[in-house]
Amino acid sequence: MKSLIYEKALGGRSGLIGMLVLAALLLIIFPIFLDTFRLNLMGRYLSLAFVAIALVLCWGYGGILSLGQGVFWGLGGYCMAAFLKLEAARNIANEAGTDQINALTTVGLPDFMDWNQITELPWFWYPFKNFPLTLALMFLIPTVLAYIIGVAMFKRRVSGVYFAIITQALCWIMELLFVTRQGWTGGINGITDLRTLLGWDFMNGEHWTGQRLVYFITVIMIGVCIILGRLILTSKLGKLLVALRDTEDRVRFSGYDVASFKTFIFCIAAAMSALGGGLFVMNVGFMSPKLVTIEPSIYMVIFCAVGGRMSLIGAVYGTLVVSYGRTYFSEQFPELWLFALGGVFILVTVIFPKGLAGIVESATPWLGKVFSKTGEQQGSQPPAEAVGT
Amino acid sequence: MLNVRELNVAYGSSPVIRGVSFNAGKGETIAIMGRNGMGKTTLMKSLIGSLGNSGGSIEVDGVELSKKESYQRVKGGLAFVPQGRQIFSTLSVEDNIRTGLETVKDRRKISDNIYALFPVLYDMRRRKGGNLSGGQQQQLAIARALVSQPKVLLLDEPTEGIQPSIIKDIAKALNEIKQMYDLTIVVSEQVLSFTMEVADRLFVIESGKLIHEDKREDVQEETIAKYLSV
Amino acid sequence: EWTNPVLDKYPTDKVNTTGLMVTDTTVTVGQLHSVTGTMAISETGSVEAERLAIKQINDMGGVLGRKIEIIQEDGASDWPTFAEKARKLLVSDKVGTVFGCWTSASRKAVLPIFEKENGMLYYPTFYEGLEASKNVIYTGQEATQQILWGLDWAHEEKGAKTFFLIGSDYIWPRTSNKIARIHIERFLKGCKVVGEEYYPLGHTQFGSLINKVKLKKPDCIYSIIVGGSNVAWYKQLNAAGITADSLAKRGQILLTISTTEDEILGIGGANVEGFYACMKYFQSLDNENNKKFVAAFKEMWGSDSVIGDVTQAAYLGPWLWKATVEKAGSFDIDAISAASGGVEFKEAPEGYVRIHDTNNHLWSKARIGKMLANGQFEVIAESPELIEPNPFPEGYK
Amino acid sequence: MELLAFISMFEGYTGEEIRAIFIMQGFSGLSMFSVFLLMALGLAIIFGQMKVINMAHGEFLTIGAYTTVFISDWAVESAPGFLPYYFPFAMLAAFGVAFLMGYLVEIGFIRFLYKRPLDTLLATWGLSMILQQIFRLTFGAREDSAVMPDWLMGSWAASDMVDIPINGMFLLGTSIFMTVLVWLLMARSRWGLRVRATVQNREMAAATGINTKRTDRMTFALGCGIAGIAGAAFTTIGSVSPSAGSLYIVDTFIVVVFGGAGSLIGTILAAFSIAQAQSILEFFLDGVLAKVFILLTVVGILMLRPQGLVVSKIRKP
Amino acid sequence: MVLPTDYALAVENLTVSFDGFKAVDAVSLYVDKGELRVVIGPNGAGKTTLLDLICGKTRPTSGSIQFLNRELSSMAEQKIVRNGVGRKFQTPSIYPKLTVFENLEVSFPKGRGVWGSLFFSRSEEVKSRILEVAKEIYLDEDLDTEAEILSHGQKQWLEIGMLLIANPQLILLDEPVAGMSVSERKKTAELLRRISQGRSVVVIEHDMNFVREIADKVTVMHQGKVLAEGSMDKVENDEKVIEVYLGH
């Protein structure tokens, strides 16, 4: 039992230290030194880190590069947003003092439906009136979608670049649907103006009970995902993932149903991403289809790559560094920040294919272990040197 | 014709070829014998330039090639039949052979000699290289090397996975080619019987060093067997 | 070293009771537009116009004796980024006001933040209405101000009876077309809509749409295509043989409310010559205010630059804010919000504008321009009076 | 539901009108096909052959378009007499500039990534950001477009109802010409043989005497150059802005993957079927639903045929 | 309808064609329980393809493959494995990044489902079985070595061990001694003789000395068909076999 928790979940001594360092940073240093605005920004970034962690599992270890991970993230976010929007609509209906509102909106209907001449709540919105059901759907919808995609693709042995491009196409389909079915989804505006959850004013920036609490919940959930990831990776399933990434046929001829393993890890990744999406909505108070488009999905892969695609903890740092870098550079050098960011991507892939985790590892082997320990050997990324002589 | 001096090759920090020197005259066939993992392939690859060498020299016909890229070495007269054949699997048999024509003037025409030597390739010339069986691919690989009209032909375990009769054919073909073109051949092998048919001289490689040399006439089965067994 | 000439009259602790970034000599404002991404095309003009206005105000001595300083943020055509930057401007930078946004989507994303943090936004774009926040001054037209008068013109002056409504697929074109459809079907005698189509922002393949238009032969092609898509749309129309001349032969016209001088710069005047647009402002407006404005704009941003409707509306923002602050004698948001009603700007390039007493939109005129080969408009009609803004129009629901 | 819409579409039209519409829709499908094909040709080489997932492919297209705009602007200002003839030169220049840029990029970092194809996606994404920003700083964020010579404008009235756009025919011509050229180059030339051998096994190709580094560089650059030509051709139907290329990139990848990477015939088939389906569906559904429908179909077919429409059957070792 | 038989493997009338080319053409082959069968034949005769068909990597055009009276020809690969068929590929196919121990552990026939593998634990039973197999394949000293750095011969053995640990009833080996040295060949022959006790083994080989050492019975294939079958002596002296395969 002790070994289960200590060795597997926490990754032994070095893994534990890595977790503690991260926890200290996120739970102590950030909250003390950052103002609410910056802390909230971190919360927002962290809600993307869920996807990066998910990508470590399915891409770094499973070799499944999904360029549509934002879809799952987005579905999670939309589920949460749907619930919050209905609550917001009820609030407005309750508070409705002005004649204007009464005269011009349908009571209890989300505002954007009203703008789109929808007069009655569509049937598939009904489940989102109920919070537990919403939470369940937030995980279920993306996971079931991932399951369908997984079964369909992995059984047919679609892999590598093909899988990547197909998931990208799916991402596009999703974007088109979300953007154009405006009456149902808020279209390109997204679902905005979300403030309370079951009466809890989570957008409140002043008090510990508002945005800061959301931040802490986000951090705790990150921890849960990392531990879950470690448990998976240290199990036999984790080893099989690495094995099938490198030599898929051998795994199949050892009697394993490769497709079901891939589907499993893809579903786990989808569920984790969805959690991130839900928390994102809590951090920012709205959901936007811009985040379900192709570009953010690629960013998510980049977070993962920068952090080190084989490192769960690295994924968190990768997300924070790139996102913060993006914000910082765009504030400081609005003209030049894209050069910096683009340059970093090229540099990381060409010179540091193992990402931050790899850099730390090679700089200080001991620290590197702390940083990237997942109970699994470091991956088989070929070295970056030039081909041939 | 081929003159190798103090060749050193390493993977990262671990040396695999350590100070190998030998020469092979015009029209001579030499064999490098050795067990698995002793460095035969590494030696061959560094001769053709797929692997960089960290010291030493490789001269073909008096021209120093050890600092040149692969393709320049081919122009300098080397040709290579790799272990595992390395056929271009999506190219047709014909196109596979044609890749070897880089060094010659007419880059379209495949000489009839080649097909005479390997008739099966003619029958299969439109088929994709990847769909050939192992033995067929081996013949294709040799053909691909020969069409470049090399001065020195390097063969890495050409009998691996080949049926007995074709091993005999290959031995015959090599001897013919040698006669025909006055070709220098370096062949790495584990199978003694084949080696004895083609080689004029034998070397034994162990842990990256040439530790033994014999003329064919002087070879004693026991000595070689000693080196070749574990 | 700048000293504030009116500091005695307006001491900082009086004009700023809520901790905004106002000092004895400066007031900091935010500018929040996309300078990267797909919307940069349209928003660049707004950035430039606001900068020009601020420079001119500073040259005149600033606001309440304080020089305006700018913190500019890039919304990067990404609504979540807009929200993030809006919050930064309000919470971290505590700016006095923000000039910004272009698309309705970006406005919707920042609106809750402006309301929550009690900030002020001057929003320059023609938009769909259905909104009247005390934290936003809408310096562009809402739907009724742009649409109704234009349709009436098409019907009465050009005899249009059948209309084909076309738009980019988001809330502004959709809402505008909704209002247009209701107006056509309810208020214009014997008129009807023969088609309604939407394409995603950035769409570039209009072959099928053009064929549908050809088939339906509407008297009026009513276009609300936004941003970069415009270029493909007009070029392909042209290539398919639909030009103003060919339309005129059959008694048809093309009327748009989304194509300004900015877009024509990209399309090329030759491709659009003879089509009509309904706006409140054209660069070619012949009045003294506008001549000065155009000259100043070109001096600051180059003689090649053009000015579209939204660009002009953006120019109004800083001036209206200055007037309101001076009227209120305070930078406080609540004071500004309370004082906004009735604030006028007589030097407006479009002629004259005034903030509505209750709904924070502007009274302004509507005009029809005919596109010329040189990328400018010839103004051929103008509403006689200022049109009252009515963001929640009765009878159009 | 949609079926109903489908049928009701035809209400109130004469047979002649409907025939004319089908012809025009067919042609608009053809010009979409040309667009797809031109875009996909370069990528079929870079991605289909070299396996480099070049997310910056769209930006090379943009380079070509800006080159054309630049030359057109120059002609307008300095050599109006040249205006009717400039376009072919602009296409050549577009090829040249994009080729050169591709050449440099290959030397810069692509060459380090041949063994890690998925990683090329990330690096080229970075490249695309950088290129877009360069465009933005050089040409401004606004849309630009080239002035078209008169012979490229207007349409040919095949009948009273049917107008065939001239720029559409020009596009079609260009894309057919380029396709034949690429096919000859890849399948018939010595150079093509080098490319095919190199991309399959660099080490072995070098050992047969092929200068693989040069081949790689030239191949990548050629793919980029073709994207440049596509960019030039597009100025006839659309405009260029810094982010214009990103509009096309996903479509292009889907065409190449759907056709079966590595197969030129497949690419042509894919471009044709996607374009025609899109064009026909678009007429009856709205454009977005048509797109969604087609993407879903493509994804569905790819699941049944994971290697794309045209597969070259090679057994795995 | 195929009737039940006593054979471990009964291949009947098996045909596969690639675009019209019949790589395996109406082959019938019966292997007894406990038999070690060697398949020889010219390059391109269809030997590897035959193994591909049996283990499900390639699907037959027609014909049947009965293994212990179960039809394999439409079974998923992993099902075939779970039914007791192990396949070794021509080039060693192991997990290079895992240690010898882990290679064997991953091949252990428990925890093959998703959930099973998630909760699989390294019990004493597992450990002792791994040790047992490692001894058999001469790798008990190298349990902690990363498979990547094993010698070629050892990799081949490891792959055989990965099959053994699942205790299959039929083992298919494609050229197991290719690239091995003389002494490694000897040890492999021993190993094969040992493991064929109580199970059936089908081996493809070109090394006649090796074949002579291990074969119970030899099948010769040629151009997709069975050319001859019988004891090594009989086959070796068959004029047709000499003609197409052994050479004069």
Ligand SMILES: Nc1ncnc2c1ncn2[C@@H]1O[C@H](COP(=O)(O)OP(=O)(O)OP(=O)(O)O)[C@@H](O)[C@H]1O
């Ligand atoms: N890419 C590599 N990286 C590190 N070490 C290697 C690499 N390739 C080979 N080696 C090592 O170099 C040594 C020599 O290998 P080489 O392939 O040259 O042997 P060989 O004599 O050709 O063996 P075989 O008969 O199996 O072909 C071996 O110990 C091998 O493990």
Ligand SMILES: Nc1ncnc2c1ncn2[C@@H]1O[C@H](COP(=O)(O)OP(=O)(O)OP(=O)(O)O)[C@@H](O)[C@H]1O
């Ligand atoms: N997928 C395929 N498409 C076309 N032809 C194929 C395919 N697979 C195999 N072949 C052909 O089938 C024949 C049999 O091949 P196979 O690999 O089974 O031979 P083999 O007996 O194993 O030969 P070797 O001893 O050389 O390994 C060969 O001629 C080969 O070219």
Ligand SMILES: NC(N)=O
């Ligand atoms: N408000 C607009 N035009 O988006």
Ligand SMILES: [Mg+2]
């Ligand atoms: Mg070797």
Ligand SMILES: [Mg+2]
């Ligand atoms: Mg075989």
